[in-house]
Amino acid sequence: MKTKEIVDDVTMKRAITRITYEIIERNKNLDNLVLAGIKTRGVYIAKRIQERLKQLEGLDIPVGALDTKPFRDDVKVEEDTTDMPVDINGRDIILVDDVLYTGRTIRAAIDNLVSLGRPGRVSLAVLVDRGHRELPIRADYVGKNIPTSSVEEIVVEVAEHDGQDRVIIVDPS
Numbered sequence: 001m002k003t004k005e006i007v008d009d010v011t012m013k014r015a016i017t018r019i020t021y022e023i024i025e026r027n028k029n030l031d032n033l034v035l036a037g038i039k040t041r042g043v044y045i046a047k048r049i050q051e052r053l054k055q056l057e058g059l060d061i062p063v064g065a066l067d068t069k070p071f072r073d074d075v076k077v078e079e080d081t082t083d084m085p086v087d088i089n090g091r092d093i094i095l096v097d098d099v100l101y102t103g104r105t106i107r108a109a110i111d112n113l114v115s116l117g118r119p120g121r122v123s124l125a126v127l128v129d130r131g132h133r134e135l136p137i138r139a140d141y142v143g144k145n146i147p148t149s150s151v152e153e154i155v156v157e158v159a160e161h162d163g164q165d166r167v168i169i170v171d172p173s
Contacts, residue, residue: 001170001171001172001173002170002171002173003168003169003170003171004168004169004171005166005167005168006144006146006167006168006169007128007144007146007166007167008165008166009159009164009165009166011144012127012143012165012166012167013165015127015143015144016045016048016049016052016127016143017052018143019049019125019127019141019142019143020049020052020053020056021056022141023049023053023094023125023141024053024056024057026140027092029092030053030057030059030061031059032090032091032092032120033061033091033092033093033094034061034062034063034064034084034086034088034091034092034093034094034119035049035050035061035062035063035064035093035094035096036063036064036065036066036084036088036093036094036095036096036109036113037063037064037065037066037096037097038066038068038095038096038097038098038105038106038109039065039066039067039068039081040161041097041098041156041158041161042066042095042096042097042098043063043065043096044158044160044161045096045097045098045125045127045158046063046094046096047063047160049061049094049096049125050063062085062086063085064082064083064084064085064086064088065081065082065083065084066082066084066095066109066112066113067080067081067082067112068105068108068109068112069108070112071108071109071111071112071115072104072105072108073104073107073108074104080112082112082116084116087117088113088116088117088118088119089117089118089119090118090119090120091119091120092119092120092121092122092123093113093119093121093122093123094122094123094124094125094140094141095109095110095113095122095123095124095125096124096125096126097109097124097125097126097127098126098127098128098156098158099126099127099128099129099130099154099156100124100126100128100129100130100137100139100142101130101131101132101133101154102132102133102134102135103133103134103135103136103137104134104135106124106135106137107135107137110122123140123141124137124138124139124140124141125139125140125141125142126139126141126142126143127143127144127156127167128142128143128144128145128146128154128156128167129142129144129145129146130146130147130148130154131145131147131148132148132150144167146167146169148169149171151171151172151173152169152170152171152172153169153170153172154167154168154169154170155167155168155169155170
C-alpha cells in the first residue's frame with residue numbers, strides 16, 4: 001500500500017479560505033446562511049469556514065452537524081445524532097463535507113436535511129472532489145479537484161480529529 005500526501009496544512013487552509021471567499025461572493029444575504037457539516041470531518045471544515053466568515057465579515061453563521069448514516073441506502077443505523085441549532089425553514093443551507101466521491105453521502109445528507117424542514121436553498125461545499133459520481137450531484141464550492149482511480153482512496157485528516165491537517169491518497173496496489 002502506497003500513500004502520498006497531496007495537500008498539506010498550509011494548502012488546506014488556503015482551500016478553506018478560498019471556499020469562504022466564494023461563499024461571500026455568491027450569497028447576497030449572509031445572515032440567512034446555515035452551514036451544515038456532514039459528520040465527522042465535514043463538521044470541522046464547516047466550523048473553520050464559520051471562523052473565516054467571522055474574521056472576514058464579522059458574522060456568526062450557525063453550524064449544524066448532519067448524521068447521514070440513518071439516511072444511507074447501503075448501511076442502516078437507527079440512531080440519528082444530527083445536531084441542528086436553528087430552524088432551517090427558508091434558510092440557505094450549505095452542506096459541507098471533506099470528500100465528494102459517488103454522491104451517495106450527499107444524497108443521504110439532503111434526505112436528512114429535508115426531514116428537518118424546508119430550506120430555501122441548498123448548496124454544497126467540499127474540500128476535495130475526486131470524481132466517480134454515481135448520482136447527479138456536483139459541488140458548488142470546491143477546495144481541490146483531485147482526479148483519482150476508483151481503487152485509490154482519498155483520506156482527509158483534520159487536526160481537531162486526527163492531530164494534523166493533510167489530505168493523502170492511498171493506493172492499495
